[in-house]
Amino acid sequence: MIEASAPGKLYIAGEYAVVEAGHPAIIVAVDQFITVRLTHAENYGSIRSFQYGELPILWTRQNGELVLDKRENPFHYILEAMNLTERFAKEQGKELSFYELTVTSELDNSNGKKYGLGSSGAVTVATVKALSKYYELNLSKEQIFKIAALAHLFVQGNGSCGDIAASVYGGWIAFKTFDRDWVLAKEKELSLSELLKLDWPSLSILPLTPPxxxxxxxxxxxxxxxxxxxxxxxxxxxxxxxxxxxxxxxxxxxxxxxxxxxxxxxxxxxxxxxxxxxxxxxxxxxxxxxxxxxxxxxxxxxxxxxxxxxxxxxxxxxxxxxxxxxxxxxxxxxxxxxxxxxxxxxxxxxxxxxxxxxxxxx
Structure with a gap:
């Protein structure tokens, strides 16, 4: 079994302004986590999250794209993270396979209410990290951030991805988001491997040491x-x-x-x-x-x-x-x-x- 975790986050300062490229925020990673576990499977894969009930959601591939067997999809972020990480893996010559993916979360209370600790960001990061291990991709923190940020952009569209940065880097960080329009335009022109190598305009992630x-x-x-x-x-x-x-x-x-x-x-x-x-x-x-x-x-x-x-x-x-x-x-x-x-x-x-x-x- 492969296992990867990512911490939740809290914004300290700079909210709303941070969604604009180049405007800073301070964010902190907190010691409550989302954990993703992967085990190999045959013929089809599954995603299970105890936040959404006990039954697993089954998935397969059609024309190279990941497809869920359920119309009501509570797993948008996970699926997009899977799509992008597998796209990168394929570009690296890896053979894709099926796997069972299980998510457990500490980022909400016993009644399932969210605390606002960035669960969608943490689950995206944990999924990318788990698949990096599964396909032996050896992704750097910067690559994990960029893949998870793209997954978030494709699902949410309007976020800064500061929660992604906090989940990847941990600790206190000063963060400035990237030029989303530039990244989305380049994503259509380049392979994912090429896009990850580029400097993304305005992006800055600076670790801070608290007094x-x-x-x-x-x-x-x-x-x-x-x-x-x-x-x-x-x-x-x-x-x-x-x-x-x-x-x-x-x-x-x-x-x-x-x-x-x-x-x-x-x-x-x-x-x-x-x-x-x-x-x-x-x-x-x-x-x-x-x-x-x-x-x-x-x-x-x-x-x-x-x-x-x-x-x-x-x-x-x-x-x-x-x-x-x-x-x-x-x-x-x-x-x-x-x-x-x-x-x-x-x-x-x-x-x-x-x-x-x-x-x-x-």
């Missing part, structure tokens, strides 16, 4: 949100006020760059200050686009954190899911956890996942 005394706390509102739907709504509304959107992009870039510099200088106070700035930028954009990013529960989460000297904001697209809090040392942590519990906010016991030594760091 020693920085503490990250994550709260969950209990209300899942759809990232792609929220991004679509913002995209629709921003076309009505291009100037305001350009100002938002500029201010977000300045804010995130200041956080990156503060990471490099070990300055937690500046990091906290700019987290608060980023929260206000998102609130301002939310008001202009009429898209609810900071729900009442997220506002409560953030406001309570601020009363205990934490710098807080929504994480990711907002509209529910998680909020993050940055503390210096352990000041205010336990009182905040208690205060959150009283208003129905769950503290998630997550740590930053770094792959170097296989350990996690709070």
């Amino acid at each position: 020693r005394d920085l503490r990250l706390i994550i709260g969950w509102t209990g209300s899942p949100a759809s990232t792609s739907n929220l991004v679509d709504k913002v995209n629709d509304q921003r076309k009505l006020d291009v100037t305001a959107y350009e100002t938002f992009l500029k201010n977000s870039t300045n804010c995130v760059n200041a956080i990156i510099e503060a990471f490099q200088n070990g300055d937690i106070e500046i990091i906290q200050k700019q987290i608060r700035v980023n929260r206000q930028l998102l609130l301002s954009m939310s008001a202009k686009t009429n898209v609810i990013i900071e729900t009442p529960a997220l506002k409560k989460l953030c406001d309570l954190a601020e009363t205990f000297n934490g710098a807080a904001k929504s994480s990711g697209a907002g509209g529910g899911d998680c909020g993050i809090v940055v503390f210096q040392q352990k000041e205010g942590l336990l009182p905040l956890v208690t205060a959150w519990e009283e208003v129905g906010i769950t503290t998630l016991p997550l740590h930053v996942f770094t792959e170097k030594n296989g350990t996690s760091k709070k």
Whole structure:
């Protein structure tokens, strides 16, 4: 049996702006994982995920394309990751075969509710990694990122692929997405092997080392949100006020760059200050686009954190899911956890996942 895992992620700063090429965000990988297991099979393959019931979905190939035997397909990301990785394997002269693929996830709660930890990105990365082992492709992290990013683009269309980067590289990263139009145009002209060798315009993935005394706390509102739907709504509304959107992009870039510099200088106070700035930028954009990013529960989460000297904001697209809090040392942590519990906010016991030594760091 072949097994591969990929961690979930949380956005720290730079949401929404990061979907535009060259605009930075800070993202962190967390120590909850999606695991993909592969075993060889004959005649047809299967995909099983306990998120979608016990029964496996059967798949086969028709004219070289992977085809599911079920019309209602909850496995879009997995199938696209399989398609692309097999396309690369075929270009490397590998003979394709059938296999049983099983997915297990720690990225949602016992009732199946998603925490907003990037499960679609993690399952895509884990699938690519598992197939890389299965076909002995020896893919680099950059190649895994690019294949998984293409799979996401083909399915979702509007994301930044920052969750893919966090799942591949682990730890804290500063991320800028690539020029999607350029990549999609090149994908039609070139083999996948050739496309992976090229530098993708604007793409940047920079590992960050957090200050020693920085503490990250994550709260969950209990209300899942759809990232792609929220991004679509913002995209629709921003076309009505291009100037305001350009100002938002500029201010977000300045804010995130200041956080990156503060990471490099070990300055937690500046990091906290700019987290608060980023929260206000998102609130301002939310008001202009009429898209609810900071729900009442997220506002409560953030406001309570601020009363205990934490710098807080929504994480990711907002509209529910998680909020993050940055503390210096352990000041205010336990009182905040208690205060959150009283208003129905769950503290998630997550740590930053770094792959170097296989350990996690709070």
